[in-house]
Amino acid sequence: MFTFLLIVQTIVAVALCTVILLQRSEGGGLGVGGSSAGFMTARGAADFLSRATSWLGGAFIILCIALAAIAGTRNDGQSIDASIANAPIQAPAQPGPTQTAPANPAAPADNGAVPLAQ
Numbered sequence: 001m002f003t004f005l006l007i008v009q010t011i012v013a014v015a016l017c018t019v020i021l022l023q024r025s026e027g028g029g030l031g032v033g034g035s036s037a038g039f040m041t042a043r044g045a046a047d048f049l050s051r052a053t054s055w056l057g058g059a060f061i062i063l064c065i066a067l068a069a070i071a072g073t074r075n076d077g078q079s080i081d082a083s084i085a086n087a088p089i090q091a092p093a094q095p096g097p098t099q100t101a102p103a104n105p106a107a108p109a110d111n112g113a114v115p116l117a118q
Contacts, residue, residue: 002070009063016056023049 002067002074005063005067005070009060009067012056012059012063016053016060019049019052019056023053
């Protein structure tokens with residue numbers, strides 16, 4: 001049941017994205033700008049894309065709640081992967097003492113100065 005609802009949820013999400021992208025942009029995002037001539041008229045309210053958006057949005061929310069309820073009540077048991085717990089513990093390799101000799105011991109120390117370009 002969970003897998004079936006998850007597949008339906010995916011189809012509804014893709015359809016919702018498609019319907020939203022097919023709608024005509026009127027430049028009135030969040031109520032800023034745009035004309036209100038076609039807002040909530042009989043023709044605007046009966047538009048197929050706006051109705052499809054509302055139905056698909058409602059179906060998306062209902063499916064989200066149903067999937068969350070099913071996932072919360074599922075009792076698959078808790079299993080812990082113990083394969084790594086039985087592995088032997090290895091100590092990290094200790095680096096040996098390193099001594100770095102200057103490339104040219106007769107050269108003066110640069111004290112972090114950057115040499116000028118030739």
